[in-house]
Amino acid sequence: MCEDSCVNSVKARVAFLEGDLSPHKYGRKDMAPVMGVPPPPPEPHMGPDGIILPRKPYNPCLISNNHKDLRRELLFNQKMGKNVLNQKSELQRALERRQRDSALRRESQKNREETYKDDPRTALQRALEQRAKQLELSENPINIEPPNPLVTARAKLRTRTDSQ
Structure with a gap:
């Protein structure tokens, strides 16, 4: 079910970018961000004089589900008294x-x-x-004889050949 809607969304984007669909049919709600790609900016609104009317800029943080989840979790942890940011x-x-x-x-x-x-x-x-x-113990230290250097060298070689 989700795959079909994602595929349709991708196809709609490709069609829009290729110029097959008119921008008026392509609404902002139909276009959910896929793989972190924000939707294209909406068509500018023109006034009666032909001047573009001012509009609030697009905010990617409001649409991003990851950002919403992170903010919700931080607020919950703040209410619970946990300091997850170690500040x-x-x-x-x-x-x-x-x-x-x-x-x-x-x-x-x-x-x-x-x-x-x-x-x-x-x-x-x-x-x-x-x-x-x-x-x-300090007066009578236990004397441990150093091992034979040939034995240690052979042991090192054996571990090298075993690991290869």
């Missing part, structure tokens, strides 16, 4: 970041308190134990 000031962004960070800090503090609630050690004792573990 926040730097102060608002900093405030939100600060609130988010403080909420994360509170959450982590709460989790920490819950995990160590039944632990008889104090926070100072736990901190000292963690410091001792870090010192042990």
